[in-house]
Amino acid sequence: MRITLLAALAVLQISFTPPLRAADSASFVLNYIGQQIVPHQTKFKGTTVGGLSSLDYNASTARYLSISDDRSRTNPARFYELSLDLAKFQRSAEPGMAGVTFHAVTTIQQSGGGAFEKNSVDPEGLRFDRRRNTIYWSEEGHREISGFRSPAVREMNADGSHSRDFIVPLYYSPSGSRVWTFTGSKGVYDNLGFESLAISTDGTTLYTATENGLVQDSPPANAYRGSRARILAFDIATGKPVAEYAYDVEPVTSAPSLLGSFAIIGLSDFLAIGDRQFITIERTLSLGTITPGRINTGYTVRLYYADARNATNISGMESIAGKSISPLRKVLLFDMSDLKNTDGSALAIGNIEGITFGPEFKGKRTILLVADNNFSRMQFTQFVALEIAFESELERLQ
Template identity: 55%
Template sequence: MKWLLALLLAGSAHAQTLNYIGQQIVPTSASFRGVPVGGLSSIDYVPATGRYLAICDDRSDRAPARYYELSLDLSKFRRSANPGEAGVAWVNMTSILDLDGQPFGRNQVDPESLRLDARRNLIYWANEGQRVSSSLQNPTVRRMSPDGKPAGEFPVPGYYNPLGSAGGITPGDVGVYNNLAFESIAITPDGKTLWTMSENGLAQDSLPTAVGRGSRARMLSFDLDSGKAGAEYIYDVGPVPFPPARQGDFATNGVPDMLALSAHEFIVIERAFAVGAVTPGIAALTKQPTSNTIKLYLIDTRGATDVSGWASIKGREVVPVKRTMLLDLSSLKNDDGSVLALDNIEGITFGPTLDGKRTLILVSDNNFNPAQFTQFIALTIDGTLN
């Protein structure tokens, strides 16, 4: 089944059609080399091998911080509510080491995204940091070699670092909110620039998302040759689209990953969750209702205000990046007519060419929760993306 999207690419409008190939689901009970498989917070395709890299957001709890190498056989993906896991193969698992070359201790890191720079033979990865009463940890963006050894760190501006109360909503608080910091890494096709984004705004900029309220996230760039921070823009995250079943229960919306199309255009995931919310995919699951809403947006930084060096945007006139919704994944259906039930989608990458068409691959983070699953979703793109 096909879904028409209007993508504004290279300054002109091109009609692009996405074709839902299917999905594969790996249960949370799965393991590899004696370690539970899960927590996949990003995915990146490696054309040279035809395989994928996926970082795990385990805080060195179940095993040391790590990333996986895996393969996906898209011919075995199915438009089915129960597709199985055929075609998903785990190839390797590599520990991520700290700046001293040692495995991270428990709760000392929160790996959330990675991208391979094949030209420089480096992997860039984001650590979300932490803002809780027991620990304030700064968000970081780092380099490592493919064997997990450290290769340096990018200089994140100090106003991202959490200071003040754990909640981040007390007057004078600054920095990222807990669990709403760097979850994305994107490399522009020219190989010159790395981008990351806070999942929601900074404490000094805006409140976190809620039902009826969005948040002003920051996009931050780094020059890959010099390593220095560069342009910085504001991305307006949408409000939580569905209320939780009970007032006061947890609900959020944020940006878990993005994919660069050009120097100024990106596909962004907005991933919303509300406890017990009745969402379009609710009837498609048999174990328990899904409360996730996943949308893809096209964004364009041209014309946006460069806020680099601004410790706060509050009270200042700011033009955000242009944001256009491409696809609500709840509109996708399986062959039996059931709505595609969505788990916690957090990663996006271009995949291989299939029948002359480029593919788009998404992956979910199961949070190591038995009621969730690791979900791979594959789409083909009719047309050419940058």
Template identity: 55%
Template sequence: MKSLARCAAIAALSLIALPGVAQTLSYLGQQIVPTSAMFRGVPVGGLSSIDYVPATGRYLAICDDRSDLAPARFYELSLDLSQFRRSATPGEAGVSWVNMTTILDLDGKPFARNRVDPESLRLDTKRNLIYWSNEGARTSGGMQNPTVRRMHPDGRPAGEFPVPAYYNPSGSAGGLAAGDMGVYNNLAFESIAITPDSKTLWTIVENGLAQDSPPTAVGRGSRTRMLAFDLDTGKAGAEYVYEVGPVPFPPARAGDFATNGVPDMLALSDHEFILIERAYAVGAATPGVAALTRQPTSNTIKLYLVDTRGATDVAGWPTLKGRDVVPVKRTLLLDLSSLKNDDGSVLAVDNIEGLTFGPMFEGKRTLILASDNNFNPAQFTQFIALVIDGPLP
């Protein structure tokens, strides 16, 4: 059998030559864990974020279960990249579940049902703390503010960052009425990134705030905000506008659900980031067909390079309306629908929500992506490994 390094070289995809970023990304392989998988008597899934821990060679992955199937939690797992395959049915060899930790609220207790929506986490090795985001809620049943918090590696709380008040949902449940403010439901803080110097934490709203921009749709993007926090003082800092692209494929039936948003980001420097744009449209005819279900995956996953230099700092602006704003620079790095398996089939991508640097593999750095299966039998937990060919910042 061909070595994985040779397969990766064959699959290399040329990128736009940009200073300080990788010149190519190669598809190393994938592994898929079925939704029926269990760990310690709890269904495995809902992986909304993943972070590599070099000291252990393992990964942390937060689960976005709202304390429904089990208390809010994150997993520790290992991935053996030598067992990843460029196959539509790769199996799950090399994926091992190591530990599961309950996330505790500010009172040190497990979250009650539907009182939290964990979406992202990053380990700060300098301070031995985990930062994580809670998306909050905007529903007819009530409003919950989005939060960014710290916790100890054992899940105990270690404080909360002061999110500006204009992110908090108020007004109608839909967020589209006059005077509505704050995040849309299920479109808030899905990401956490820590700069390499461990000085700054960044998060981004998946779509715009109600007072800034409507949510994405077919033919319509959304103006969302990147928000920084100083890790020494905990105070909110710079804010920049990121323009999320329109939904690229229409749903199978007009009026069915369709969205595009930013579920995760990775800091390359104090001003450069890699972001995921993850689009979904019910029954959309996207290129990939999942071998597990023989159905279109209905997802479109793209990686973008973002550079904040020259962008307008909108910190403290309750609304963007009527203001001149220069957004951050956004450049396409990779459309995952361009990746193919060894048999020529297009890589079918599920609901990719997690992104992290991985370990070195045969002398090159890797990027690891993870999917959130929504605990839906028609979906799957997917890990995709990409090889970085070229210089990094």
């Protein structure tokens, strides 16, 4: 079965009040430029293109880096270098991939050298540090019947060789039972660990985040409750943690229509736009959802403005359950479910897991998103381009 995407021109105006002054407000307007779809089972230099879980733009080369979340099953863990020609992005149900060019693929190496063995790693986030000409990447972590593995944040060189590990507090490591409801269990939930990375605008701090709370902090989100995730900040110079903040993930935005169907929501990536200010992605997968008038991929994707400047620094707190703390302040910016095609039909939304600022396009700054196809024929590798209509408003956030 071939899945086609419906895409469209949409101009969305989202008003919000950034926490600068009580009376201060700004209008943040995004224009939909277009999209590209990489076909299932596309091959590049002996690898299968898929699982693209991050996107970061290198202005000095006008190219992007994207990590694959392949657990060294299909091919060894790797990242791609590619270019995106926004002039070839189309607002079309079948936009093709003429605007996507893959240039290189690099194997991610273990600390002792050599590729990761099958099922020994789960790459998810990636950021290029233009100031230091180095690459940071995150590993989600693992709490399964086959064993536990701690989430990790690492640095590698451009050739994929290992440089160093950042120091992650021990209470992020899964322990206790695989069934998290058992007393004494701690650490990340399975498949809800370090999906994301962001570099501060001044280049001194690297951030990662759990998709949901730690086991000892809060249950995973469902249709009736959210989950209190954590954002973890590292000093890039030392690799040591310097701050942590609570981030409240929303409840599952679209409850399954079919009894017993799977549903999950998580903080899949984020982008620093100012002093402890971010654009965050919350991505829901709700299987069995039936929404009239929409292409039901099961995904709902929302972008938020999130501010940690007045949030409690929970650094060193093994558990925040029941504690009186202030989480990040959040305001909804953008719901991709509101995008419409030129014929009025809805956009089919992919598994959006990566976000980056892109180059200027027709005089406007851009934001690029990427969707992870999970190496599934029923999903798609989707690049989505958005234009920031008012640059001055973005500068006010920074």
